[in-house]
Amino acid sequence: MENYKQIKEDFMLEFLKNDKKIYDVTKLEIGRQQDNLELIASENFVSLAVLQAAGSVLTNKYAEGYPGKRYYGGCEFVDMAEEIAKDRLKQIFGAEYVNVQPHSGSQANMGVYMALLNPGDTILGLSLDHGGHLTHGSPVNFSGQIYRAIGYPLNKETKQLDYNIIEDLAVKEKPKLIVAGATAYSREWDYSKFREIADKIGALLLCDISHPAGLIAKGLLNNPLEHCDVVTSTTHKTLRGPRGGVILVGKDRENPLGIKTMKGDRLKMMSEVFDSMIMPGIQGGPLMHIIMSKAVAFGEVLQNSFKDYALQVRANAQKLSSELMNKDFQIISGGTDNHLMLVDLTNKNISGKKAEVALEKAGITVNKNMIPFDTKSPFVTSGIRIGTPAVTTRKMKESEMIVIAEFIDKAILNYENDSVLESIKSDVKQLCNRFPLYPELN
Ligand SMILES: Cc1ncc(COP(=O)(O)O)c(C=O)c1O
Structure with a gap:
């Protein structure tokens, strides 16, 4: 056991030995992770391959822009990493469009809101105190400060989603965007019902699958892509990747984003809407080491063993x-x-x-x-x-x-x-x- 610990510490700490304070902090954290039962629902342990990619030399590279269209030279190899991440993510969820650059789940949601809404527009998401996330309209978050945020509650008896309550609120408040998804909700979501409600009032529909993404990826839970205009996720919870976010749009929506007169092809339109909002809209240089690490994690999700x-x-x-x-x-x-x-x-x-x-x-x-x-x-x-x-x-x-x-x-x-x-x-x-x-x- 001691020997095992030694090998592990050498791997994790070899190059931190000259910085005693940081060496000690890392060692303590390794010990904490090893010796405690980690039951936080939003955490996971990444594979060594994901860890290695996250700690790789790609951290040295500036690559503002997107593959093939960067503002910096020397991006030919990081372009490959980003394309691999995108291809794998599309394959996992059956997406037509993806963006793998959001630094976090919050950035993914912010990018989507800013792409689709104007300040003061109404959003309708699950109340924070019923399981919704801060970015679904909390008053202490940009989402509740820039937009007029209304929260839908759960049913008082069942403590589950009540589509009648959501529909009544939607009809009353006329949100421009309805948000499905949660941070603390243990039940399945019926995205077709959300779609019906959104269509009834002409709202856009976003689903944030940050929590259950890994289960959706393998078909254990409903896939929202066919019903939602856009889907966001973190990559570090059930997907077991590095910390980060992604944006996805499905293949099956006839008029994604409610845009009926699309100029050019769908993919180009979605890229224009979301890519430009993530960069240069709200982010600068992408974290290419994390994007490569996402690619590794997505590769693992695609394997049968992930099911x-x-x-x-x-x-x-x-x-x-x-x-x-x-x-x-x-x-x-x-x-x-x-x-x-x-x-x-x-x-x-x-x-x-x-x-x-x-x-x-x-x-x-x-x-x-x-x-x-x-x-x-x-x-x-x-x-x-x-x-x-x-x-x-x-x-x-x-x-x-x-x-x-x-x-x-x-x-x-x-x-x-x-x-x-x-x-x-x-x-x-x-x-x-x-x-x-x-x-x-x-
Ligand atoms: C549903 C949901 N959306 C978004 C986020 C935000 O992700 P991040 O912490 O990466 O900004 C979380 C994180 O807990 C979440 O649970």
Whole structure:
């Protein structure tokens, strides 16, 4: 085990040794990732190939513009990397147009909004406190400041999407853009219903698949591309790539973006609309090392083994949620269709904030999260969000989910007892040691 650790540290840290402070920080973070149970739904562990591409010499290259049309010389090889990333992403989702340059999911959403909307236009997205993302219209985010943002709630009884509520709000508020997708919602989306609603009022439809993208990629969940004008995603959650964002448009929309009199071909029109908004509209030079790393990750998604991974992510989430329910944890909506679950801790008499702290002491990383119709503030919350992408990457399966549910239950019951939390932490470490972070380095 010591030997394994040594090999891994040499690989990760070799060239940082001359910068003691940074060397120490990186070493501590490697240890944290190895020894803790990572249950944050938006995190994952990339492969060594993805990591190597992200740390490659492509970071040295300025390449403002797009393949074949750069503002700098010497771009012939980074052009190849970007084209590979684009081709693979199109293949994964059946897209006609993609942009792989957004530095993050937020930048992808900002690019789309700025391309399609004018300041003051109305957008309609899932309320932040019901699972929507900051960029779907939060007042503390550009999306809620530049645009008139209306949030649709979940159904109070089912805690699920209610298409009648969404339709009524859409008819009343007449948004120019409806946003589907969420950051903390565990159920399937019916994009055809969103399309019907958007068509009824002549709105554009964006879907942000940042969270479930990896499951959609392998056909485990509905693919929104055929129904939406445009789709955005991060690349670092269930897609298991480097941190970043992408924009996609499907092949099947007759009039993508509602543009009926298209000049030239569709692809050219979409490129003009979105490419020019990402660069020069809101970004400068693309992160070519990250774009190449996205290409590597997309290559992995295209492999058959990624389907096994995605299936296991969902199976693990379903097992963990049913095990927690057996221990009298309230899972919002009664289960999950994807990689995450929201746990309502009200009956456990502990806030999300306290639960997050106690679990962290026990070596289990989750985030506090508002539950639909929460009475507590976003800094306290009544719930936690739990996801299985990262532990599944470490090859944990249903039997480990049973153990993890026991750890969580024990930690929540003993949240004020540091010695119990300490003993769970050592059990967690033992479990983690059985599932090394990068076993290839052994
Ligand atoms: C649904 C959704 N959209 C967008 C984002 C933003 O991504 P990033 O953090 O890369 O800006 C997130 C991140 O949590 C997300 O969950």
